[in-house]
Each structure stands twice: as structure tokens, then as C-alpha cells.
Amino acid sequence: MSDPIxxxxxxxxxxxxxxxxxxxxxxxxxxxRPPKAELGDYSTNGAMLLAPALGAPPRAIAEQLREAVxxxxxxxxxxxxxxxxxxxxxxVSDRWCREAVGAVLAAGPQFGSLPPGSGERVSVxxxxxxPTGPLTAASGRHAAYGDAIANLLEARGCIVxxxxxxxxxxxxxxxxxxxxxxxxxxxxxxEDGYAGEYLVEVxxxxxxxxxxxxxxxxxxxxxxxxxxxxIEQTLRSFGVEFDSFVSERRLHDSGAVAKILADLRASTHCxxxxxxxxxxxxxxxxxxxxxxxxxxxxxxxxxxxxxxHRDKLERGAERMISVLGADHGSxxxxxxxxxxxxxxxxxxxRAPIIQMVQLSSGGARAKMSKRAGSxxxxxxxxxxxxxxxxxxxxxxxxxxxELELDLELAKRQSADNxxxxxxxxxxxxxxxxxxxxxxxxxxxPEAIAEVAVEPSERRLIxxxxxxPVEIEESAKRLGPHRLSAYGMAAAAxxxxxxxxxxxxGAPDRVEPARLAVCVACGSVLxxxxxxxxxxxxxxx
RNA sequence: GCGCCCGUAGCUCAGUGGAUAGAGCGCAUGCCUCCGGAGCAUGAGGUCACAGGUUCGAAUCCUGUCGGGCGCGCCA
Numbered sequence: 149m150s151d152p153i154x155x156x157x158x159x160x161x162x163x164x165x166x167x168x169x170x171x172x173x174x175x176x177x178x179x180x181r182p183p184k185a186e187l188g189d190y191s192t193n194g195a196m197l198l199a200p201a202l203g204a205p206p207r208a209i210a211e212q213l214r215e216a217v218x219x220x221x222x223x224x225x226x227x228x229x230x231x232x233x234x235x236x237x238x239x240v241s242d243r244w245c246r247e248a249v250g251a252v253l254a255a256g257p258q259f260g261s262l263p264p265g266s267g268e269r270v271s272v273x274x275x276x277x278x279p280t281g282p283l284t285a286a287s288g289r290h291a292a293y294g295d296a297i298a299n300l301l302e303a304r305g306c307i308v309x310x311x312x313x314x315x316x317x318x319x320x321x322x323x324x325x326x327x328x329x330x331x332x333x334x335x336x337x338x339e340d341g342y343a344g345e346y347l348v349e350v351x352x353x354x355x356x357x358x359x360x361x362x363x364x365x366x367x368x369x370x371x372x373x374x375x376x377x378x379i380e381q382t383l384r385s386f387g388v389e390f391d392s393f394v395s396e397r398r399l400h401d402s403g404a405v406a407k408i409l410a411d412l413r414a415s416t417h418c419x420x421x422x423x424x425x426x427x428x429x430x431x432x433x434x435x436x437x438x439x440x441x442x443x444x445x446x447x448x449x450x451x452x453x454x455x456x457h458r459d460k461l462e463r464g465a466e467r468m469i470s471v472l473g474a475d476h477g478s479x480x481x482x483x484x485x486x487x488x489x490x491x492x493x494x495x496x497x498r499a500p501i502i503q504m505v506q507l508s509s510g511g512a513r514a515k516m517s518k519r520a521g522s523x524x525x526x527x528x529x530x531x532x533x534x535x536x537x538x539x540x541x542x543x544x545x546x547x548x549x550e551l552e553l554d555l556e557l558a559k560r561q562s563a564d565n566x567x568x569x570x571x572x573x574x575x576x577x578x579x580x581x582x583x584x585x586x587x588x589x590x591x592x593p594e595a596i597a598e599v600a601v602e603p604s605e606r607r608l609i610x611x612x613x614x615x616p617v618e619i620e621e622s623a624k625r626l627g628p629h630r631l632s633a634y635g636m637a638a639a640a641x642x643x644x645x646x647x648x649x650x651x652x653g654a655p656d657r658v659e660p661a662r663l664a665v666c667v668a669c670g671s672v673l674x675x676x677x678x679x680x681x682x683x684x685x686x687x688x
Numbered sequence: 689g690c691g692c693c694c695g696u697a698g699c700u701c702a703g704u705g706g707a708u709a710g711a712g713c714g715c716a717u718g719c720c721u722c723c724g725g726a727g728c729a730u731g732a733g734g735u736c737a738c739a740g741g742u743u744c745g746a747a748u749c750c751u752g753u754c755g756g757g758c759g760c761g762c763c764a
Contacts, residue, residue, distance in 0.1 A: 182707070191707090196744075233744065235706080320764060435691065443762060474758045477759060503693060503757075545702085561713070565726095572726050575726090579724055583723065633702055636702095
């Protein structure tokens with residue numbers, strides 16, 4: 149019994165497909181929790197889905213379905229009832245619940261996971277902020293999101309490479325060098341340069357390293373490297389570790405960009421116009437063609453980006469995920485077009501878009517600009533709110549929604565941050581387990597299988613065994629925010645259980661039975677927090 | 689004008705075909721001789737932006753309208 153819900157579902161699926169016979173039609177039946185406890189523990193809509201194909205009333209088909217599963221589910225359910233428009237409601241037995249807890253304990257930290265390495269090799273690229281300044285709060289959202297989906301994919305058995313594309317080439321680095329050189333000379337930074345105060349410190353460090361403001365080539369390498377170093381530090385303090393940093397410059401220097409250009413030129417998808425070379429991305433669904441080589445002879449960002457994506461594939465990625473900001477929302481079509489033009493399947497590429505972070509302070513909006521130097525550094529957010537609270541806060545929202553972050557409010561509320569609700573429940577559990585002493589040893593699955601299950605205990609157990617589905621859905625949709633909602637719900641269910649069901653000192657076999665529930669809940673909460681990249685302290 | 693995203697409780701947001709739409713914060717009122725009160729309980733608060741359509745069933749899918757964000761460079 150590795151996944152209790154999956155076993156129930158397979159019994160239903162089997163019966164539904166038997167009833168359906170060789171008629172086609174009907175979506176996959178779902179097993180869900182009814183809105184009210186009186187309607188049972190689980191419910192399936194299989195009969196309603198079959199109704200059109202069979203031309204019979206849903207409730208009659210539900211009766212048929214009930215007959216079909218009554219045998220195979222006899223050990224698991226106390227009752228099966230047809231209800232409402234044609235739902236079949238399942239009332240699982242206490243014993244089934246106890247066995248479900250046992251299944252969670254047996255699976256341990258692997259509960260809800262597929263075997264490591266059983267999935268595809270996936271490259272997850274995220275943050276990839278230009279090495280021209282510190283990470284902003286917005287980058288923090290990218291970091292939290294990218295790391296979480298990487299965790300989720302690993303839970304689904306994928307071999308994941310967390311990757312940062314370092315844009316250490318191009319005009320922005322020239323502007324950075326000019327700005328740093330100005331700082332080194334104590335001159336005003338150029339009009340189109342980076343005015344942020346942080347460059348004063350960078351300039352001082354570079355001077356201490358023996359670099360001269362006149363040494364453009366030296367600074368072109370050293371300045372972005374210095375800034376990337378501090379970006380890495382910020383990421384580390386946020387709990388995000390990358391497996392690889394890929395340098396855009398290296399793609400140019402190694403000839404990878406030139407090779408892409410040659411290959412595309414040899415294809416039928418390139419043409420010359422206005423002195424530039426274009427890629428006919430409109431043939432692959434883009435809304436306008438894109439320049440690959442400027443009339444100056446310089447390759448564009450797109451050319452390098454395509455070289456980068458081919459590089460990922462050549463390093464073994466079967467799928468590529470690029471986490472992009474809303475301001476890069478027009479990129480995916482041109483990348484797909486380029487991949488298709490190069491003969492790769494564009495479906496191997498996915499690009500979730502992270503909407504903007506709207507920062508404010510006490511209700512007043514703060515406009516962010518790295519160029520102008522007006523932005524809130526991620527370091528500052530972490531220092532004031534904490535890495536755990538920041539990550540949880542940022543992962544509560546869907547990536548498709550804008551995130552409003554009021555720093556004053558977040559500071560004031562940090563003690564009320566939902567993350568502590570989940571962590572607190574986990575700490576409570578550990579407090580109970582610490583005090584239980586020998587009690588943990590007494591957990592014997594057979595001995596506790598017949599212990600009655602209280603209503604709030606039943607709710608908690610059902611919540612715990614939803615974890616596999618939550619992981620699967622969150623991974624499939626690249627939506628880790630589902631998981632923070634799940635963590636909150638599981639913590640709330642634990643608190644209700646804690647209120648209603650005394651654990652320590654409960655009579656006879658009730659104590660070990662409830663301790664087993666505590667252990668299972670602790671395991672699920674720790675797992676949920678870990679997937680979100682949030683710590684799970686045993687006391688706080 | 690075109691493309692992508694969003695519009696759900698006072699605020700911030702979950703909910704991508706199921707039964708009477710949820711959470712956190714805020715507000716009101718209760719709960720510590722009892723395993724951690726960073727907790728629990730109860731309550732007030734909703735035309736799910738609007739209008740059509742699809743179907744047994746729509747906050748969810750389709751079309752249109754309105755409102756907000758982002759983009760529409762031989763920048764990245």
C-alpha cells in the first residue's frame with residue numbers, strides 16, 4: 149500500500165472502464181473529497197462522465213458502478229452511496245485510515261516521490277540576472293520559484309540541473325565597465341550607465357585588485373565576475389545553490405554562436421535584409437521575424453541564446469525549462485522557432501513566466517530600476533523578513549499573478565507570516581515526539597490497526613495522503629504555490645487533531661496509534677517545507 | 689492597435705468542469721489547573737469585473753466588452 153488513494157482510484161478506474169466497454173468517450177474519472185464530511189471521505193464522478201456514452205441516467209450508472217466496486221473495496225470502505233446528481237461516495241473504514249498512516253511511515257521521506265533518476269534529464273534555468281548589480285527582490289521571486297520547481301521535478305524522479313545563464317557580454321557590460329571606471333576615477337557615471345551606489349564598493353575592490361580604470365579589457369572580465377560573486381553569496385543566503393553557471397562570453401569565444409549562425413544560414417530559414425541577417429521565426433508562430441546578425445556584423449542576443457539552448461541539449465538535457473520575467477514574455481516563441489529551425493522539437497522547451505513584483509512601502513509604490521540604482525536589494529529583504537518567510541511569501545502566489553510586496557507590512561507581519569504556522573505545527577509535533585520516549589517503539593502496525601479514528605484525526609490522515617497528488621500536480625503545472633496552500637491546510641488539520649485528540653497518555657493502543665499519526669504528519673510537513681526550500685525547525 | 693498575464697471577502701491571494709466558493713491578514717466575541725497560546729473556537733464580510741455561449745453541471749472552457757500589469761529594438 150504505497151499510495152492509499154491511488155489504490156482506491158485504480159479500483160474505480162477499473163470498474164468504470166469495464167462499464168464503458170468499448171464505447172468511447174468520457175474524461176478520466178476523478179476521486180475527490182466531497183465538500184461536506186457527511187458526504188463521505190471520497191467521491192467519484194465516474195458515473196456522470198459515462199452518462200452521455202451510455203445514454204442512461206447518471207444515478208442509475210452510479211448504482212451499477214457501486215455494484216462493480218463493492219466487492220473489490222469491501223476491505224477498505226464501510227459504505228458506498230449514490231448521491232446528488234450521480235456521485236458515488238465512499239466512506240472508508242477506520243482500518244483503512246490506520247493502514248494509510250502505516251503506508252506514509254513505511255515510505256518515509258520518499259512518500260509521494262518517484263524513484264530518483266527514473267525521470268528525464270531536465271535543465272532548469274532561472275534567475276540569470278545580468279551581472280551588473282545586486283539581486284533585487286524580483287530576482288528573489290525567480291530564485292524561490294525556480295528552486296522549488298527543480299525540487300518538485302526531482303521528486304518526480306527527474307535528474308535536474310539548476311542553471312544560471314550569466315550574460316557577461318554585450319553592451320550592458322560595456323556600460324558597466326564605463327560606470328565602474330568612472331567610480332574608480334571619482335567622476336560622475338555616464339548618462340546611460342549604472343548609477344547605483346553599490347558600484348563604489350565594487351570599484352574600490354577592483355582598484356585593490358590592481359586594476360586600472362583605463363584597462364577596459366581587464367575590467368570587462370573582472371567587473372561582472374566580481375558582481376556575480378556577490379550574487380552567488382546572496383543566493384546562498386537565500387538557500388539556493390546552482391549546479392552550473394554558463395557564461396555567454398564563453399559561447400561566443402568557443403565558436404558555439406558562430407556555429408549556430410552557420411547552421412541557420414545553411415537552412416532555408418535565414419534571409420538578408422537591410423544589411424542584417426534575419427531568422428524567419430514567423431514560419432514557426434512568432435509574430436515578427438528576428439535579427440540574428442546586426443548590420444554591424446555583431447550577433448544578437450537571440451543568436452547567443454540559441455547557442456545556449458543547443459549547449460543545454462548537447463550536455464544531455466531532454467527537457468529545458470527557462471524561468472522568465474514578464475518583461476521577457478515575448479522570448480519563448482522566438483526560442484521555439486529557433487529550436488525548430490535547427491531541427492529540435494520545440495516541445496522540449498518550456499518557459500514559465502513570472503509576473504512582476506510590485507514593491508511598496510507602507511502602501512506607497514516603489515519603482516524599481518537597476519540602471520538608476522533605485523531598487524530594493526534581495527539582501528535587504530532577507531535581512532528584514534528572513535529567508536524562510538520571504539520564500540514562503542513569494543511562493544504563495546501563482547507565478548501568473550503579480551506579487552505585491554509591502555516591505556513595511558511584511559516586516560510588521562513577519563511574526564504572523566503563514567510560514568511560521570506550518571513550522572510551528574512541525575515544532576509541536578517534534579515536542580510531542582521528544583516527550584513520547586519509549587512510545588515510538590510501541591508503534592506496531594498490526595497492533596494499532598483496529599484503533600478507532602476520531603473525526604479530526606480522519607481529516608488529518610486524509611490530508612497527509614494527498615501529498616503524492618499535490619506533488620504530481622504541482623510538478624506537472626510548474627506551480628509550487630499549490631504546495632504552500634497544502635502545507636497550511638495540513639498544519640491546520642494537525643492543529644485540529646491536536647485539539648481534539650490527546651496523544652501522550654492516551655489509553656492502551658490509542659497512544660501509539662496517534663503517535664504514528666504525528667510521525668506521519670511530521671514527515672509530510674517536513675517534506676512540504678523542503679520542497680518549497682523552507683527550513684523545518686524541530687523547535688522554535 | 690497587436691500579443692501574453694491578471695480581475696474572486698475591507699486588504700493580499702488560493703481555487704484550470706462537480707454538490708452550500710476558501711485561506712491568511714484586518715475586524716468582533718470567547719478559550720491557558722490539560723501533550724508548545726507563533727495556537728483554538730464562533731461571527732460579520734461575496735452581483736467570483738460585465739454580457740452572451742457550450743453542458744446534466746461554469747469562478748473554472750469559448751466569444752465579446754470594460755479595467756489593470758508587461759511587452760511590441762539591428763537592447764538584454
